[in-house]
Amino acid sequence: MNTVRILGAEQQAASSLALAYPERSFEFLTDAAVADGWDLPNVTLSFATPPDALERKDGVALCPRWLPAERRCKARLGASLGHLATAFAPWALPVFSRPGVEGTWRLKGDLFHRPDAPLIGTAAELDDVVDVHGCGLAYQREIAARGNFLVMGLRRGSGRVTLGVLELLAERFFRIDVIQAAEIVNRPDLVELSLAALDILDHAGYFSLAWLDTDDGLRLTSFRPVLRAGLLSLRAAGADLLAEPEGVCVARGGHRFVAYPHYSSYRGLGA
């Protein structure tokens, strides 16, 4: 089988993929000087920048920075949730380029997850934030939630989707966002709504949809055209995300995982 090229291998999903598919070989490409994965027997690591990697076209991007330019435009939250806010009301929670005068707002990266700890506040309290990471800034109204879900998978067209619903139980936010603990759950309502949102977006490729369970019902808060961690558990639950979807395949509930801080030695990457 061909080596799977992973673009943006500094993300947690990179080792998750390599662990999920021990029979496959992976080439991790990253523009980070240091990256995890050196002790994985089915992994090689190389330094690359998004423009270099994109010349070769193929690969699984784990961060929208590594998408081709034409796909990056559609990947912005402002574009995807902007479209869904009208076409998928009332489920999609809109984002704005500026926070409103009133209320509490959550600051997000427009193109990709904004690094470091989440920032939540009023417009005045968020006034200091500048876009040092190049992710773009998007503001979303902060809402209370009793549950946090991630619907993740691969879509090739309507009716050809493999996906799973993860209840996110704990996350950590560093340079990258880490899923600390999650459980695959049986939520037909989230599957149905997610498939509808993907149909509206006419999305092709990998996806992660973030949902909040609120007093007013489910609310879609994010769409990113990439995978996150949990792939070992999803495969065990019947969702093979390296295979082409045939029909709609939904991961079985009940599988759980945590992220364990794994120490290994590395060789430096660099330009």
Added chain:
Amino acid sequence: MNVLILSGVASAINYIQSLSGDPEVRLFVSDCDPYCPGFFVPGVTPVPLPRARQTLEYRTALESALSQHAIDVVIPTSDYDVEAVLLWLKDGWEPSVSLFRPHWEAFAVLGDKETLARKMAVRFPESIPRLFRLDEDPARLPYPVVIKPTNMSGGKGVSVSPDSASFLAARQRLTRDYGQDLLVQEFVPGSTYVLTMLYDHQGNLVVSVGMRSHMTFFTWGGGGCAGEVVDEPELAALAQAMVAEAGGWRGPINLEFRRHASSARFVLMEANCRLNGYSYLTTMNGINLPRLTLDALLGRPVAQPPLPEPDSRRNFIIGYREIPVDSFPGRDHP
């Protein structure tokens, strides 16, 4: 011997990995987070507890756990656990377990970022970032400046302000979240170093190891998630002198420094009264700090192990690897 590690993340991972294969040791790990990674290591008994800063509930639950599990040794590994335990000891708590008992007066200096900086600035002025009042006129500050809570850990609330508008917004946001206990200081560009030391019950330094971060958890800095051990006698001497100035210590402690990018001087960022978060690096290099800590705690002789030769040293990176689990014991069986 039943050993209770307080907290199940960061330096606790070093204790768990370094001691879990020892037939003499039965490991118990406490945390308020049912999803902390330390709960999921085979052989570890999870002990869910309230947050350490919920003082009364925490103490009641901890005393119950000590009794229920017949704990012999307690090792706090988070700043909040250290603070809670030392506060109770100051107030006369006499648990029937082995634990280090450093002086409260020393912890009051070392455990508070502003008190530490102001005290050390007298004797080590070149090794402390310039400090500013929280109500300083923003137009007069030399940007960039750092504004952060004085008593939080794990990088919580740290903000680097490049200009006065940014400083004003950050001050407003942090005051909302942390009150007035905020520290404003000079931003020090450069690499992050850690000097981890182990003192015995008499306050004698028995082990000292230097480390340097190659990458930090946050883009602005903070704890290291990749790095190496280093041989830096100047750093070791400075850190040991600072601990002495604070009144000495008993048990493990680490001081975090920035090496200034232009002057190359070491500048103190903070002290953490425990092993540093990525201290498993030392175990990877043959310096098993958890084992040495346990030996010192039990009054056994401890000697400084040598650093490996430079070409045999191992560096480290932390990756967050997906591990399937059957249940979440802290959630399903609290």
